[in-house]
Amino acid sequence: MSDHNDVPVRMRADVLSVPAYRQGAAPTRPGYKLSSNENPFDPLPSVLAAISGRDDINRYAAAAMPDLRESIAAKFGVTADRVHLAAGSVAILYQLVHAAATTGDEYLHAWPSFEAYPSLGLASGASAVRVPLTGAAEHDLDAMAEAITERIRVILVCSPNNPTGPAVRRADFDRFMARVPATTLVVLDEAYREFVTDPEAVRGEDVLGQHPNLVVLRTFSKAYGLAGLRIGYAVGHPAILSAAATTAIPLSVTGLADVAARASMMPEAQAEHDRRIHEIVTRRDALVAGLADLGVRVPQAQGNFVWIPEGEHGIDTAALAAAFSESGTLVRPFPGDGVRISVGERESIDEVLRIVGAFLG
Ligand SMILES: Cc1ncc(COP(=O)(O)O)c(C=O)c1O
Structure with a gap:
């Protein structure tokens, strides 16, 4: 939140009192970025070719x-x-x-x-x-x-x-x-x-x-x-x-x-997108199943992300997010509510499960 007294010109107080949209954290070292629900696949070559020709x-x-x-x-x-x-x-x-x-x-x-x-x-x-x-x-x-x-x-x-x-x-x-x-x-x-x-x-x-x-x-x-x-x-x-x-x-x-x-x-690009979507959904479901094996139950995951609610399996989600960040993997904490983990690269699924498993001891 901004301090009104620091603003050199007249601005709207209601605007100043609201924090700006905060983007998911970006990695500062090698690791998985699972904080912004992005698509982990590289852009399609046909799409890159289309824009590079402009x-x-x-x-x-x-x-x-x-x-x-x-x-x-x-x-x-x-x-x-x-x-x-x-x-x-x-x-x-x-x-x-x-x-x-x-x-x-x-x-x-x-x-x-x-x-x-x-x-x-x-x-x-x-x-x-x-x-x-x-x-x-x-x-x-x-x-x-x-x-x-x-x-x-x-x-x-x-x-x-x-x-x-x-x-x-x-x-x-x-x-x-x-x-x-x-x-x-x-x-x-x-x-x-x-x-x-x-x-x-x-x-x-x-x-x-x-x-x-x-x-x-x-x-x-x-x-x-x-x-x-x-x-x-x-x-x-x-x-x-x-x-x-x-x-x-x-x-x-x-x-x-x-x-x-x-x-x-x-059509050809759409077919490849469908294949990738299927792969992301498979990874998502594997992540949900892997968390369940650790005793962590999550709400029905229908997007390209999984949510661990605050208190689930006794988890303090701020501490869990810190454990992720120490391991170089970024997730999105919602203080007091839970932590959101985007479905990323294939290897990221095992890494997420490893971090949660280690966190739970
Ligand atoms: C629910 C929801 N709606 C809309 C958006 C906005 O997406 P974009 O502006 O990239 O189309 C997002 C982005 O994360 C979202 O999560």
């Missing part, structure tokens, strides 16, 4: 990016006017909250959830309302429905939930949506949807058509491994997306990101 970076990209929007629209079975691109899906979260909620309004989200959520309303003056997860680290959709008031303009549903892992089940989502006023925007944040294996989990494609107040968010950062290029998208009602675009910083999606995303969606 000789026009002296120009602004054509912001509409029709080809990419068409490809995404085809995947969702919608028209391209229902697809909105931004420099990461996190940018669209800000845009939507900004576009829908102002001073005196509120937006609702589960907690613990994506660390960016609490500050999404800062720019527009909207305040966040948090609803605690259930004991199984899942969204408590009944409690969230009960928390809806006239002031709530946006509801964020994170599935699978970062950092805890469970996906929202379709039946629960349907019941929830039936309780949400049609005038309230619901954002289904599916940054990790490609890793979901629970057949009962909600899937944006299947529910979008029924709810004009629903926007689905996806990203190229995780399953597609383009985190460093910053590109994500929203699918939903054109009027909602157009309002999001109004609040967007112009021209922030780069031509490189557009080209890389299109190359990633080519």
Whole structure:
């Protein structure tokens, strides 16, 4: 937190009082970086070839990016006017909250959830309302429905939930949506949807058509491994997306990101991504099983990460995170709540289990 007295010019006190988004720690020595839910595979050669051939970076990209929007629209079975691109899906979260909620309004989200959520309303003056997860680290959709008031303009549903892992089940989502006023925007944040294996989990494609107040968010950062290029998208009602675009910083999606995303969606690239996703899911499940063998039970892991809750098997997660860091492997501690471990390189799985095993003595 900043000290107001140190600021040389007049700044907003509410902004100064909130810490900036904190990125997962980066390694300072050789080791595994399991702190940011990144994709451990190197970029696909076809994607690298596509971006290295660009000789026009002296120009602004054509912001509409029709080809990419068409490809995404085809995947969702919608028209391209229902697809909105931004420099990461996190940018669209800000845009939507900004576009829908102002001073005196509120937006609702589960907690613990994506660390960016609490500050999404800062720019527009909207305040966040948090609803605690259930004991199984899942969204408590009944409690969230009960928390809806006239002031709530946006509801964020994170599935699978970062950092805890469970996906929202379709039946629960349907019941929830039936309780949400049609005038309230619901954002289904599916940054990790490609890793979901629970057949009962909600899937944006299947529910979008029924709810004009629903926007689905996806990203190229995780399953597609383009985190460093910053590109994500929203699918939903054109009027909602157009309002999001109004609040967007112009021209922030780069031509490189557009080209890389299109190359990633080519059939051969998609097939390789599917193989990699399958491998990450296999590693995730091996990690969950290995932790269970150590007596550590984790919530249902449906993303590319695993969550060890504070107190599980008597674990003090701050001490566990310190043990990881001493071993050169970085994970993401959420003080008082738990520790999130991203699924990384194949060898990292055994290393994680070794560190947790040694920690437990
Ligand atoms: C739940 C969730 N939503 C959105 C994002 C943002 O991803 P990006 O901005 O890279 O698309 C993240 C990133 O970690 C996330 O965990």
